[in-house]
Amino acid sequence: MVLGSIKQNIKASNMGKQNTTANKLKKHIRDLEAQIKKAKSELGKIEGKSALTDLIIRKMKPNSFLTDTGDHRGLRVRRGKTGTTVFTYRYRSPENSKLKQIRIGSYPDTSLADARNKLADFKAVRANGICPVTQKAIEDKALKLEQKAAKDKLKIKNITVKNVVDHFLRNYIEDRVVVSVSKNGKETRKTVKGARKPKGQAECKRSLEKDISEKIGDIPATELMHPDVTKIINSMLAKGNTVQAGIVLKDFSQAFDYCIGTGYLPDETINPCIRVKQKLKNSNIKLTPNKRKRVFTDAELTSFLKWLPKSRFTQIVQNVFMLTLYTGCRTGEVVDAKWTEVNLEHGVLNLNETKTGADRAVQLSNQAIKLLEAMPKNSKYLFPAKTDNTKPIVQRLLAWQCMNIRVASKKRPELWLNIPHWTPHDLRRTVRTGLSRIKCPSEVAEAILGHARSGIEGTYDLHDYEDECREWLQKWADHMDELLENTIVDVNSANR
Numbered sequence: 001m002v003l004g005s006i007k008q009n010i011k012a013s014n015m016g017k018q019n020t021t022a023n024k025l026k027k028h029i030r031d032l033e034a035q036i037k038k039a040k041s042e043l044g045k046i047e048g049k050s051a052l053t054d055l056i057i058r059k060m061k062p063n064s065f066l067t068d069t070g071d072h073r074g075l076r077v078r079r080g081k082t083g084t085t086v087f088t089y090r091y092r093s094p095e096n097s098k099l100k101q102i103r104i105g106s107y108p109d110t111s112l113a114d115a116r117n118k119l120a121d122f123k124a125v126r127a128n129g130i131c132p133v134t135q136k137a138i139e140d141k142a143l144k145l146e147q148k149a150a151k152d153k154l155k156i157k158n159i160t161v162k163n164v165v166d167h168f169l170r171n172y173i174e175d176r177v178v179v180s181v182s183k184n185g186k187e188t189r190k191t192v193k194g195a196r197k198p199k200g201q202a203e204c205k206r207s208l209e210k211d212i213s214e215k216i217g218d219i220p221a222t223e224l225m226h227p228d229v230t231k232i233i234n235s236m237l238a239k240g241n242t243v244q245a246g247i248v249l250k251d252f253s254q255a256f257d258y259c260i261g262t263g264y265l266p267d268e269t270i271n272p273c274i275r276v277k278q279k280l281k282n283s284n285i286k287l288t289p290n291k292r293k294r295v296f297t298d299a300e301l302t303s304f305l306k307w308l309p310k311s312r313f314t315q316i317v318q319n320v321f322m323l324t325l326y327t328g329c330r331t332g333e334v335v336d337a338k339w340t341e342v343n344l345e346h347g348v349l350n351l352n353e354t355k356t357g358a359d360r361a362v363q364l365s366n367q368a369i370k371l372l373e374a375m376p377k378n379s380k381y382l383f384p385a386k387t388d389n390t391k392p393i394v395q396r397l398l399a400w401q402c403m404n405i406r407v408a409s410k411k412r413p414e415l416w417l418n419i420p421h422w423t424p425h426d427l428r429r430t431v432r433t434g435l436s437r438i439k440c441p442s443e444v445a446e447a448i449l450g451h452a453r454s455g456i457e458g459t460y461d462l463h464d465y466e467d468e469c470r471e472w473l474q475k476w477a478d479h480m481d482e483l484l485e486n487t488i489v490d491v492n493s494a495n496r
Helices: 002-047 054-058 112-127 132-157 161-173 198-216 226-238 242-261 272-282 298-310 315-327 331-335 366-374 396-408 425-437 442-449 455-460 466-485 491-495
Strands: 064-067 075-079 085-092 099-107 176-181 187-192 348-351 360-363
Touching (some): 075 099, 099 132, 112 132, 161 198, 161 242, 198 226, 226 242, 242 272, 298 425, 298 466, 315 331, 315 396, 315 425, 360 466, 366 466, 425 442
Antiparallel strands (some): 064 075, 075 085
């Protein structure tokens, strides 16, 4: 009896607990249903079911959105927290059925009518099986490419002739410092040699800047026409500067080719110098110097040697002429020579800056050594510039002094040597011819002038002929002394 009563009590208790739990669940469900009903009610208020109007859009609250109806279904307008109102088109992509959204524009900059027109365009695109988002991405990319092309075109238009000259000089002609950074951040500087030697770099820079940049430097490079270049070349030809005109045209043409080839100028750029060269060729106008054959005879050389010390040439130029006659070097090599390259004890001048690019040891005669010993040594150069002794004189100074004295001699004939026209380079030719005249072997005479042997001879005959050069340069110097000592008719006296 007692046990049965206990079991009944336990059973009643369990049923009570179950009823309590069930009641709690029912109440929780009712609460959730009420919340859902409220949320739907609020959502209905937010979304709205009527067609959009400007009044409805203006009355929108922050953090809400509305959708259009009818033919404009899919058009949505959302107002953010800050009050910014944006039209969008929401749809399923015809490519993969994924839900997509594309921005149409901001209200009121984009009106409701404009938004609906744009919506119609997007729907037409979608009806053709194309996703508007994909199409817009393609259009945006094309627009960016078009803008970049316009920007590049403007950039290219801003590249002037002066920019072309500077780019050519800085990146090709002149020595330049290249900076590289390693992975650990260490910076390394390396000097890259230019396409020309220091003297050639300076000459190229001077001629291009003076004859091109100063005259047509402001013209856009892509708009430069051949008449612009022709005008400059014709002006130089009119002054008799035929060789310089050829040098300027060649270097300027090379500058254009370099800038086109390296991508600094577009590939379709036309080098105006090509047309100028063709027109000059058709007109039979040569811009290269005529091959000179002027050589002093022994009588002329004697008169020159007697006249030079009394001439109006500066002492430095006189010494350049004499060292040229003693060595047979190019005047450009002589004016650039440094005292560190001279070994008076061994009688050698070691030239590092030669036209051929090869170093060579010039043998010095006793007369040449005596000349060098008497020269001042207040600069690192044998022939320092008057205004700046840290630099050598320029080669063209020799021609300038020749021209100035020749012009002055028109009023005072005694100032100039009365022989057929001559130039400083004729002295080197005189040395070569004079060596042959005193029976110097041809291979030795060529070695004295520093000419590179060509063909099979240049390949297999690698002898430097230094001893032979010393012997024959001494004989040549002695020959000039004999010309001064012997009784030879003075050319000036003979022509008076």
